[in-house]
Amino acid sequence: MFCIKHIVSNIKIYPSRFHYYGNFLKSFSTSTGNDIVIEKLSDKHKGVTVFGINRPEVKNAIGANFLKEFEDGLNSVMHDKDTRVVVLRSLVPGVFCAGADLKERAKMRAEDVGPFVAKARAFITDLEALPVPVIVALDGGAFGGGLEIALACDLRIAADSAKLGLVETRLAIIPGAGGTQRLPRLIGVARAKELIYTAAIINGKEAFDIGLVNSCVTQNENGDAAYHKALEMASKILPNGPIGVKMAKVAISKGAEVDINTGLSIEEACYAQVIPTKDRLEGLAAFKEKRKPVYKGE
Numbered sequence: 001m002f003c004i005k006h007i008v009s010n011i012k013i014y015p016s017r018f019h020y021y022g023n024f025l026k027s028f029s030t031s032t033g034n035d036i037v038i039e040k041l042s043d044k045h046k047g048v049t050v051f052g053i054n055r056p057e058v059k060n061a062i063g064a065n066f067l068k069e070f071e072d073g074l075n076s077v078m079h080d081k082d083t084r085v086v087v088l089r090s091l092v093p094g095v096f097c098a099g100a101d102l103k104e105r106a107k108m109r110a111e112d113v114g115p116f117v118a119k120a121r122a123f124i125t126d127l128e129a130l131p132v133p134v135i136v137a138l139d140g141g142a143f144g145g146g147l148e149i150a151l152a153c154d155l156r157i158a159a160d161s162a163k164l165g166l167v168e169t170r171l172a173i174i175p176g177a178g179g180t181q182r183l184p185r186l187i188g189v190a191r192a193k194e195l196i197y198t199a200a201i202i203n204g205k206e207a208f209d210i211g212l213v214n215s216c217v218t219q220n221e222n223g224d225a226a227y228h229k230a231l232e233m234a235s236k237i238l239p240n241g242p243i244g245v246k247m248a249k250v251a252i253s254k255g256a257e258v259d260i261n262t263g264l265s266i267e268e269a270c271y272a273q274v275i276p277t278k279d280r281l282e283g284l285a286a287f288k289e290k291r292k293p294v295y296k297g298e
Helices: 002-012 018-027 064-078 102-106 110-128 145-151 179-187 189-198 204-209 225-237 242-255 260-274 278-289
Strands: 036-040 048-053 085-090 095-097 134-138 141-143 155-159 163-165 215-217
Touching (some): 036 064, 095 134, 095 145, 110 145, 134 145, 141 145, 145 163, 155 204, 179 189, 204 215, 215 225, 242 278
Parallel strands (some): 048 085, 095 141, 134 155, 141 163
Antiparallel strands (some): 036 048
16 A cells, blocks of 8 residues: 555656756757747636647657757646646647657767667656646657657547558667557557557558547648647546546556556545545535536645
Protein backbone atom coordinates (compact mmCIF):
# COMPACT_ATOMS: atom_id res chain seq x y z
CA MET A 1 0.00 0.00 0.00
CA PHE A 2 2.94 2.33 0.58
CA CYS A 3 3.86 2.16 -3.10
CA ILE A 4 0.26 2.88 -4.12
CA LYS A 5 0.09 5.92 -1.86
CA HIS A 6 3.38 7.06 -3.35
CA ILE A 7 2.00 6.74 -6.87
CA VAL A 8 -1.13 8.71 -6.06
CA SER A 9 0.57 11.40 -3.98
CA ASN A 10 3.05 12.02 -6.77
CA ILE A 11 0.38 13.01 -9.27
CA LYS A 12 0.42 16.55 -7.92
CA ILE A 13 3.98 17.20 -9.06
CA TYR A 14 5.55 16.06 -12.31
CA PRO A 15 9.04 17.56 -12.23
CA SER A 16 10.48 18.27 -15.64
CA ARG A 17 13.68 16.48 -16.54
CA PHE A 18 14.53 18.96 -19.26
CA HIS A 19 16.12 21.55 -17.02
CA TYR A 20 19.08 19.15 -16.83
CA TYR A 21 19.50 19.27 -20.60
CA GLY A 22 19.20 23.00 -21.33
CA ASN A 23 22.71 23.51 -22.70
CA PHE A 24 22.47 20.41 -24.85
CA LEU A 25 19.21 21.54 -26.43
CA LYS A 26 20.41 25.09 -27.00
CA SER A 27 23.54 23.86 -28.79
CA PHE A 28 21.41 22.34 -31.55
CA SER A 29 18.67 24.98 -31.74
CA THR A 30 18.14 26.29 -35.28
CA SER A 31 14.68 27.86 -35.02
CA THR A 32 14.19 31.63 -35.05
CA GLY A 33 10.44 31.63 -34.40
CA ASN A 34 7.89 30.02 -32.12
CA ASP A 35 7.75 26.30 -32.76
CA ILE A 36 4.96 25.89 -30.19
CA VAL A 37 2.13 28.41 -29.96
CA ILE A 38 0.05 28.21 -26.77
CA GLU A 39 -3.45 29.67 -26.58
CA LYS A 40 -5.93 29.67 -23.71
CA LEU A 41 -9.45 29.59 -25.07
CA SER A 42 -12.37 31.53 -23.64
CA ASP A 43 -16.17 31.59 -23.64
CA LYS A 44 -17.66 28.11 -24.01
CA HIS A 45 -14.19 26.59 -24.26
CA LYS A 46 -12.78 28.33 -21.20
CA GLY A 47 -10.48 25.88 -19.46
CA VAL A 48 -9.02 24.53 -22.70
CA THR A 49 -5.37 25.28 -23.44
CA VAL A 50 -4.30 24.63 -27.03
CA PHE A 51 -0.75 23.72 -28.01
CA GLY A 52 -0.21 24.49 -31.68
CA ILE A 53 2.82 23.03 -33.47
CA ASN A 54 4.19 25.59 -35.92
CA ARG A 55 7.27 24.59 -37.94
CA PRO A 56 5.98 24.83 -41.52
CA GLU A 57 9.45 24.90 -43.07
CA VAL A 58 10.15 21.33 -41.89
CA LYS A 59 6.61 19.93 -41.65
CA ASN A 60 6.61 20.31 -37.85
CA ALA A 61 9.62 18.04 -37.47
CA ILE A 62 10.95 17.56 -33.94
CA GLY A 63 14.12 19.53 -33.27
CA ALA A 64 15.94 20.81 -30.21
CA ASN A 65 14.07 24.12 -30.06
CA PHE A 66 10.77 22.28 -30.60
CA LEU A 67 11.50 20.13 -27.55
CA LYS A 68 12.56 23.07 -25.40
CA GLU A 69 9.50 25.18 -26.24
CA PHE A 70 7.13 22.25 -25.80
CA GLU A 71 8.59 21.36 -22.43
CA ASP A 72 8.39 25.00 -21.32
CA GLY A 73 4.72 24.92 -22.33
CA LEU A 74 4.09 21.75 -20.35
CA ASN A 75 5.67 23.33 -17.30
CA SER A 76 3.44 26.39 -17.71
CA VAL A 77 0.22 24.36 -17.49
CA MET A 78 1.41 21.68 -15.06
CA HIS A 79 0.04 23.48 -12.01
CA ASP A 80 -2.35 25.88 -13.75
CA LYS A 81 -5.77 25.39 -12.14
CA ASP A 82 -7.41 27.25 -15.03
CA THR A 83 -6.35 24.55 -17.50
CA ARG A 84 -8.71 21.58 -17.36
CA VAL A 85 -8.07 20.09 -20.80
CA VAL A 86 -5.11 20.37 -23.18
CA VAL A 87 -5.69 20.09 -26.92
CA LEU A 88 -2.69 19.44 -29.14
CA ARG A 89 -2.91 20.36 -32.81
CA SER A 90 -0.90 21.47 -35.83
CA LEU A 91 -0.99 25.02 -37.18
CA VAL A 92 0.50 23.80 -40.47
CA PRO A 93 -2.09 22.57 -43.01
CA GLY A 94 -1.86 18.95 -44.06
CA VAL A 95 0.61 17.74 -41.48
CA PHE A 96 0.65 17.05 -37.76
CA CYS A 97 4.31 16.15 -37.27
CA ALA A 98 6.71 14.53 -39.72
CA GLY A 99 8.84 13.02 -36.96
CA ALA A 100 12.46 13.83 -36.16
CA ASP A 101 14.17 16.74 -37.87
CA LEU A 102 16.59 14.60 -39.88
CA LYS A 103 18.53 17.59 -41.24
CA GLU A 104 19.24 18.72 -37.71
CA ARG A 105 19.97 15.13 -36.70
CA ALA A 106 22.54 14.82 -39.50
CA LYS A 107 24.57 17.65 -37.93
CA MET A 108 24.89 15.79 -34.63
CA ARG A 109 27.83 13.67 -33.68
CA ALA A 110 27.03 9.99 -33.37
CA GLU A 111 27.54 10.11 -29.61
CA ASP A 112 24.94 12.89 -29.31
CA VAL A 113 22.11 11.05 -31.07
CA GLY A 114 21.34 8.70 -28.18
CA PRO A 115 21.11 11.48 -25.59
CA PHE A 116 18.92 13.55 -27.90
CA VAL A 117 16.49 10.67 -28.41
CA ALA A 118 16.46 10.23 -24.63
CA LYS A 119 15.41 13.87 -24.28
CA ALA A 120 12.58 13.31 -26.74
CA ARG A 121 11.51 10.21 -24.83
CA ALA A 122 11.54 12.16 -21.55
CA PHE A 123 9.51 14.99 -23.08
CA ILE A 124 6.84 12.60 -24.36
CA THR A 125 6.70 10.94 -20.95
CA ASP A 126 6.17 14.38 -19.38
CA LEU A 127 3.33 14.99 -21.85
CA GLU A 128 1.73 11.69 -20.86
CA ALA A 129 2.09 12.64 -17.17
CA LEU A 130 0.15 15.90 -17.41
CA PRO A 131 -2.54 15.75 -14.70
CA VAL A 132 -5.31 16.91 -17.06
CA PRO A 133 -6.73 15.09 -20.11
CA VAL A 134 -4.77 15.66 -23.31
CA ILE A 135 -6.59 15.38 -26.65
CA VAL A 136 -4.62 15.36 -29.88
CA ALA A 137 -6.14 16.42 -33.20
CA LEU A 138 -4.58 14.63 -36.16
CA ASP A 139 -5.60 16.62 -39.22
CA GLY A 140 -2.54 15.59 -41.22
CA GLY A 141 0.38 13.23 -41.33
CA ALA A 142 1.88 11.92 -38.09
CA PHE A 143 4.99 9.85 -38.65
CA GLY A 144 7.64 8.44 -36.35
CA GLY A 145 8.07 10.74 -33.39
CA GLY A 146 4.96 12.64 -34.43
CA LEU A 147 2.83 9.55 -33.90
CA GLU A 148 4.74 8.78 -30.69
CA ILE A 149 3.61 12.16 -29.36
CA ALA A 150 0.02 11.27 -30.22
CA LEU A 151 0.34 7.88 -28.50
CA ALA A 152 1.19 9.64 -25.23
CA CYS A 153 -2.06 11.64 -25.29
CA ASP A 154 -5.22 10.45 -23.56
CA LEU A 155 -7.50 10.73 -26.58
CA ARG A 156 -6.74 10.80 -30.30
CA ILE A 157 -8.99 12.31 -32.98
CA ALA A 158 -8.07 11.79 -36.63
CA ALA A 159 -9.39 13.14 -39.89
CA ASP A 160 -10.12 10.40 -42.40
CA SER A 161 -7.42 11.83 -44.66
CA ALA A 162 -4.72 11.76 -41.98
CA LYS A 163 -1.75 9.46 -42.53
CA LEU A 164 -0.21 7.72 -39.52
CA GLY A 165 2.77 5.43 -39.12
CA LEU A 166 5.82 4.45 -37.12
CA VAL A 167 8.18 4.32 -40.08
CA GLU A 168 11.56 4.18 -38.35
CA THR A 169 12.55 0.75 -39.68
CA ARG A 170 12.74 2.32 -43.16
CA LEU A 171 15.75 4.22 -41.80
CA ALA A 172 17.22 1.09 -40.19
CA ILE A 173 16.31 2.27 -36.69
CA ILE A 174 13.37 1.69 -34.34
CA PRO A 175 10.82 3.98 -32.66
CA GLY A 176 12.82 5.46 -29.80
CA ALA A 177 10.40 7.77 -27.99
CA GLY A 178 7.99 5.21 -26.60
CA GLY A 179 6.43 3.84 -29.77
CA THR A 180 7.49 0.23 -29.20
CA GLN A 181 5.84 0.32 -25.77
CA ARG A 182 2.73 2.48 -26.14
CA LEU A 183 1.50 1.16 -29.49
CA PRO A 184 1.29 -2.52 -28.35
CA ARG A 185 -0.52 -1.45 -25.18
CA LEU A 186 -3.02 0.42 -27.31
CA ILE A 187 -3.74 -1.93 -30.22
CA GLY A 188 -2.20 -5.26 -29.17
CA VAL A 189 1.23 -6.79 -29.62
CA ALA A 190 0.69 -8.65 -32.90
CA ARG A 191 -0.81 -5.71 -34.76
CA ALA A 192 1.82 -3.31 -33.37
CA LYS A 193 4.59 -5.62 -34.57
CA GLU A 194 3.02 -5.68 -38.03
CA LEU A 195 2.85 -1.89 -38.27
CA ILE A 196 6.37 -1.34 -36.94
CA TYR A 197 8.08 -4.18 -38.85
CA THR A 198 6.51 -3.11 -42.16
CA ALA A 199 6.71 0.65 -41.48
CA ALA A 200 3.11 0.78 -42.71
CA ILE A 201 1.26 4.05 -43.18
CA ILE A 202 -2.48 3.93 -42.51
CA ASN A 203 -5.26 6.50 -42.85
CA GLY A 204 -7.57 7.84 -40.17
CA LYS A 205 -10.33 5.33 -40.91
CA GLU A 206 -7.95 2.40 -40.68
CA ALA A 207 -6.53 3.82 -37.45
CA PHE A 208 -10.04 3.97 -35.99
CA ASP A 209 -10.80 0.41 -37.07
CA ILE A 210 -7.82 -0.96 -35.09
CA GLY A 211 -8.38 1.25 -32.04
CA LEU A 212 -5.43 3.55 -32.62
CA VAL A 213 -7.67 6.63 -32.51
CA ASN A 214 -10.88 7.29 -30.58
CA SER A 215 -12.72 9.00 -33.43
CA CYS A 216 -12.35 9.50 -37.16
CA VAL A 217 -14.03 12.47 -38.82
CA THR A 218 -14.47 13.53 -42.43
CA GLN A 219 -11.99 16.26 -43.26
CA ASN A 220 -13.44 19.70 -44.04
CA GLU A 221 -12.40 22.42 -46.49
CA ASN A 222 -10.29 24.18 -43.88
CA GLY A 223 -8.40 21.01 -43.00
CA ASP A 224 -9.17 21.24 -39.28
CA ALA A 225 -12.06 18.81 -38.76
CA ALA A 226 -10.16 16.77 -36.16
CA TYR A 227 -9.39 19.93 -34.20
CA HIS A 228 -13.06 20.90 -34.04
CA LYS A 229 -13.97 17.38 -32.97
CA ALA A 230 -11.30 17.59 -30.26
CA LEU A 231 -12.86 20.82 -28.98
CA GLU A 232 -16.27 19.14 -28.98
CA MET A 233 -14.87 16.32 -26.87
CA ALA A 234 -13.14 18.79 -24.56
CA SER A 235 -16.45 20.59 -24.04
CA LYS A 236 -17.89 17.36 -22.65
CA ILE A 237 -15.08 17.12 -20.10
CA LEU A 238 -15.06 20.75 -18.95
CA PRO A 239 -18.30 20.67 -16.88
CA ASN A 240 -17.09 17.75 -14.78
CA GLY A 241 -15.19 18.01 -11.52
CA PRO A 242 -11.52 18.66 -12.40
CA ILE A 243 -10.17 16.78 -9.39
CA GLY A 244 -12.40 13.81 -10.20
CA VAL A 245 -11.19 13.82 -13.81
CA LYS A 246 -7.58 14.10 -12.65
CA MET A 247 -7.95 11.18 -10.23
CA ALA A 248 -9.74 9.11 -12.89
CA LYS A 249 -6.76 9.65 -15.20
CA VAL A 250 -4.35 8.44 -12.53
CA ALA A 251 -6.49 5.43 -11.64
CA ILE A 252 -6.88 4.33 -15.26
CA SER A 253 -3.32 5.03 -16.41
CA LYS A 254 -1.59 3.50 -13.40
CA GLY A 255 -4.10 0.69 -13.01
CA ALA A 256 -3.67 -0.44 -16.61
CA GLU A 257 -0.06 -1.38 -15.88
CA VAL A 258 -0.70 -3.68 -12.90
CA ASP A 259 -2.79 -6.68 -11.88
CA ILE A 260 -6.47 -6.16 -11.07
CA ASN A 261 -6.08 -6.32 -7.28
CA THR A 262 -3.32 -3.72 -7.28
CA GLY A 263 -5.40 -1.66 -9.69
CA LEU A 264 -8.34 -1.73 -7.32
CA SER A 265 -6.08 -0.51 -4.53
CA ILE A 266 -4.92 2.35 -6.75
CA GLU A 267 -8.56 3.20 -7.44
CA GLU A 268 -9.27 3.19 -3.70
CA ALA A 269 -6.35 5.52 -3.04
CA CYS A 270 -7.49 7.88 -5.81
CA TYR A 271 -11.05 7.87 -4.50
CA ALA A 272 -9.76 8.79 -1.05
CA GLN A 273 -8.36 12.01 -2.52
CA VAL A 274 -11.74 13.21 -3.80
CA ILE A 275 -13.66 12.59 -0.57
CA PRO A 276 -12.43 15.68 1.33
CA THR A 277 -12.81 18.09 -1.61
CA LYS A 278 -15.19 21.01 -1.80
CA ASP A 279 -16.08 19.95 -5.33
CA ARG A 280 -17.53 16.66 -4.09
CA LEU A 281 -19.81 18.53 -1.69
CA GLU A 282 -20.75 20.96 -4.45
CA GLY A 283 -21.71 18.05 -6.69
CA LEU A 284 -23.99 16.61 -4.02
CA ALA A 285 -25.55 20.01 -3.29
CA ALA A 286 -26.16 20.72 -6.98
CA PHE A 287 -27.82 17.33 -7.43
CA LYS A 288 -30.09 17.97 -4.45
CA GLU A 289 -30.95 21.48 -5.63
CA LYS A 290 -31.42 20.38 -9.26
CA ARG A 291 -28.90 22.85 -10.69
CA LYS A 292 -25.61 22.69 -12.55
CA PRO A 293 -22.62 22.34 -10.25
CA VAL A 294 -19.93 25.00 -10.18
CA TYR A 295 -16.63 23.20 -9.67
CA LYS A 296 -13.49 25.11 -8.68
CA GLY A 297 -10.97 22.33 -8.46
CA GLU A 298 -10.86 22.53 -4.67
